Amino acid sequence: MNIRHRVETLTxxxxxxxxxxxxxxxIIFVFGIFFFVFREGSGILFRGFDLKEFFTSPAWYPDxxxxxxxxxxxxxxxxxSVTVLAMAIAVPFGLGAAIFVSEFCSPxxxxxxxxxxxxxxxxxxxxxxxxxxxxxxxxxxxVFDAPIGLTVLNGGIILAxxxxxxxxxxxxxxxxxxxxSYREAAEALGATRWQVVYKxxxxxxxxxxxxxxxxxxxxxxxxxxxxxxxxxxxxxxPHSVLDSVRTLTATIAAELGEAPxxxxxxxxxxxxGVLLFSITFVVNLTADLIVKGIRRK
Amino acid sequence: MSFKLHGRMTGWLTVCLVMAFFLSFxxxxxxxxxxxxxxxxxxxxxxxxxTMVNLAQAWAEAYAKVDPSVSxxxxxxxxxxxxxxxxxxxxxxxxxxxxxxxxxxxxxxxNNGKEPREFVVGxxxxxxxxxxxxxxxxxxxxxxxxxxGEGGDITKWSQLGIHYPACESDEIIxxxxxxxxGTYYYxxxxxxxxxxxxxxxxxxxxxxxxxxxxxxxxxxxxxxSGMGYATERVKMLKIAKTAGEPAYEPSVATExxxxxxxxxxxxxxxxxxxxxxxxxxxxxxxxxAGQEIVSESGYVPLPAKExxxxxxxxxxxx
Numbered sequence: 001m002n003i004r005h006r007v008e009t010l011t012x013x014x015x016x017x018x019x020x021x022x023x024x025x026x027i028i029f030v031f032g033i034f035f036f037v038f039r040e041g042s043g044i045l046f047r048g049f050d051l052k053e054f055f056t057s058p059a060w061y062p063d064x065x066x067x068x069x070x071x072x073x074x075x076x077x078x079x080x081s082v083t084v085l086a087m088a089i090a091v092p093f094g095l096g097a098a099i100f101v102s103e104f105c106s107p108x109x110x111x112x113x114x115x116x117x118x119x120x121x122x123x124x125x126x127x128x129x130x131x132x133x134x135x136x137x138x139x140x141x142x143v144f145d146a147p148i149g150l151t152v153l154n155g156g157i158i159l160a161x162x163x164x165x166x167x168x169x170x171x172x173x174x175x176x177x178x179x180x181s182y183r184e185a186a187e188a189l190g191a192t193r194w195q196v197v198y199k200x201x202x203x204x205x206x207x208x209x210x211x212x213x214x215x216x217x218x219x220x221x222x223x224x225x226x227x228x229x230x231x232x233x234x235x236x237x238p239h240s241v242l243d244s245v246r247t248l249t250a251t252i253a254a255e256l257g258e259a260p261x262x263x264x265x266x267x268x269x270x271x272x273g274v275l276l277f278s279i280t281f282v283v284n285l286t287a288d289l290i291v292k293g294i295r296r297k
Numbered sequence: 298m299s300f301k302l303h304g305r306m307t308g309w310l311t312v313c314l315v316m317a318f319f320l321s322f323x324x325x326x327x328x329x330x331x332x333x334x335x336x337x338x339x340x341x342x343x344x345x346x347x348t349m350v351n352l353a354q355a356w357a358e359a360y361a362k363v364d365p366s367v368s369x370x371x372x373x374x375x376x377x378x379x380x381x382x383x384x385x386x387x388x389x390x391x392x393x394x395x396x397x398x399x400x401x402x403x404x405x406x407x408n409n410g411k412e413p414r415e416f417v418v419g420x421x422x423x424x425x426x427x428x429x430x431x432x433x434x435x436x437x438x439x440x441x442x443x444x445x446g447e448g449g450d451i452t453k454w455s456q457l458g459i460h461y462p463a464c465e466s467d468e469i470i471x472x473x474x475x476x477x478x479g480t481y482y483y484x485x486x487x488x489x490x491x492x493x494x495x496x497x498x499x500x501x502x503x504x505x506x507x508x509x510x511x512x513x514x515x516x517x518x519x520x521x522s523g524m525g526y527a528t529e530r531v532k533m534l535k536i537a538k539t540a541g542e543p544a545y546e547p548s549v550a551t552e553x554x555x556x557x558x559x560x561x562x563x564x565x566x567x568x569x570x571x572x573x574x575x576x577x578x579x580x581x582x583x584x585x586a587g588q589e590i591v592s593e594s595g596y597v598p599l600p601a602k603e604x605x606x607x608x609x610x611x612x613x614x615x
Contacts, residue, residue, distance in 0.1 A: 058497070059497065060497070061494055061497075062476065063476040064494045065491060065492050066492035066493075066494070067494070074497070133507070133510075133511070134510075134514070137511070137514055137515070138514050141514070141515065141516075145465055145466075146466075147464065147465075147466045147468050147470050147515070147516075147517040148470045148500065148515050148517065148518065149514075149515070150500060150511070228503070229503070232500040233475070233500060233501040233502065233503075234497075234498050234499055234500045234501065235497045235498060236497060236498040244498070244500055246501070254475045254476075254477070254501070254503065255475070255476060255477065257374060257375070257377065257378045257381065257477055258375065258377030258378055258380075258381055258476070258477030260381070260384075260401075260404065
């Protein structure tokens with residue numbers, strides 16, 4: 001007994017430190033990545049790079065011989081429009097499905113449902129892109145009489161389908177984490193099933209649900225291959241959902257391979273990486289502040 | 298966020314871990330096998346042009362029968378990607394549908410201490426494709442420049458003098474290639490000269506085949522790709538140098554006699570003088586059997602004189 005006690009006093013700090021290191025490593029990785037991306041891209045900032053053009057010009061001509069222009073406005077508009085549309089579709093569907101799976105459907109249906117949704121999450125993004133390029137393209141041309149089907153709409157639908165599984169499974173977990181006593185109490189007060197969901201479950205699970213939506217947004221912003229294929233990859237500020245666009249991520253994916261290392265083009269692509277990093281950071285920060293705001297009330 | 302791993306999920310995790318374990322085990326043992334045979338088998342790394350990827354693949358497959366001790370590994374990605382790999386020294390041969398730029402040659406020399414050697418291995422008539430229902434049958438270089446070039450005025454099919462009911466919006470949908478494509482560079486130069494730029498807003502696709510496929514399903518589209526990629530859902534336009542001159546369709550004959558205005562050589566680059574198996578492979582590419590595959594893949598083989606020149610260049614380097 002005594003020996004066992006001594007072994008435990010010895011191993012305890014080791015385990016504690018290992019776990020602490022695991023926790024810290026996440027922070028180190030994030031800062032490490034940010035540092036690396038910024039270092040690769042920052043060189044051009046000290047060579048009189050026109051940041052105003054970078055943010056406000058839609059002209060993206062990285063490979064022009066006579067007049068190179070690095071304006072990302074059209075790319076930012078592309079990422080923004082596709083993500084917003086994807087979320088407008090995915091959030092209602094995802095949260096609705098999460099509520100249905102967690103509260104309304106029979107256990108047997110629930111099992112099937114969850115397996116199918118997990119299957120949806122397992123489809124590789126290049127396959128989604130291929131569906132966008134072939135099936136959806138023809139469908140959109142036919143239904144909307146559009147000249148081409150590789151559009152914001154196409155990319156948005158594909159991205160929505162890709163982020164729904166994440167929103168459903170995390171949202172459902174959040175709803176399940178609400179203690180049954182809440183539901184029982186509400187029902188005892190005579191609330192209908194809808195009132196239970198609306199008045200009790202949603203407020204109680206809001207943090208988890210917000211996390212679900214945020215992970216969906218992050219997936220949509222960060223997705224590369226599927227949008228590269230489905231949006232048409234055209235540098236253009238969209239005027240409707242039937243316009244083609246190009247996203248920030250797709251631009252990096254398509255052009256980094258041939259940009260000579262440490263050339264202007266290469267460094268601008270890394271600056272786009274920094275920009276993407278900042279966008280996700282701001283999204284997360286805002287969400288965090290919103291959650292804190294809700295909590296304070 | 299508070300959600301726990303429930304029973305089923307941990308079950309799945311276990312399954313995944315076990316599978317990952319076996320997969321990694323399998324991968325390791327496979328690697329071992331390869332290491333065992335690699336001493337007898339020479340691998341030629343070959344990457345680059347998307348236009349040439351089918352051709353290079355066909356060469357590699359045929360060469361496996363000619364010399365089983367050599368295996369040629371082909372990958373695409375675009376001429377720019379192949380050149381970047383050559384500069385980094387990770388491939389033996391880079392396929393290119395455009396010439397290497399002087400600064401690229403300079404960087405390859407700096408990085409590897411060897412000068413890239415250029416070999417013309419065939420020709421391609423770059424075809425301009427439209428949907429098969431499109432009534433347009435010929436177009437001039439000037440019109441193409443107006444459609445594709447920055448500042449060009451043509452945006453509607455009716456401006457080309459055709460009535461095209463299948464394309465209701467009348468808008469010309471420009472299909473282009475991503476900028477690491479040699480085809481993209483060649484087409485831009487052929488249309489707009491050394492300094493011109495394309496109009497923004499073209500749909501930039503990732504592969505030669507994707508271009509043709511998309512045009513096949515999009516009535517309003519126009520695009521360019523190697524003539525080896527033609528399908529029955531698209532139509533190749535006849536091309537005239539200027540209005541008034543006769544227009545020619547892309548074919549082996551019109552490429553050969555120089556009447557088709559946008560044809561280009563297909564290149565292979567090696568780092569320094571090719572030696573050993575790489576040299577033997579290139580010699581075989583110049584042989585009749587190798588050139589037969591060029592025409593089978595839909596491209597234009599070298600005339601006998603140029604085959605000789607190529608083989609001589611290889612011979613002299615020995």
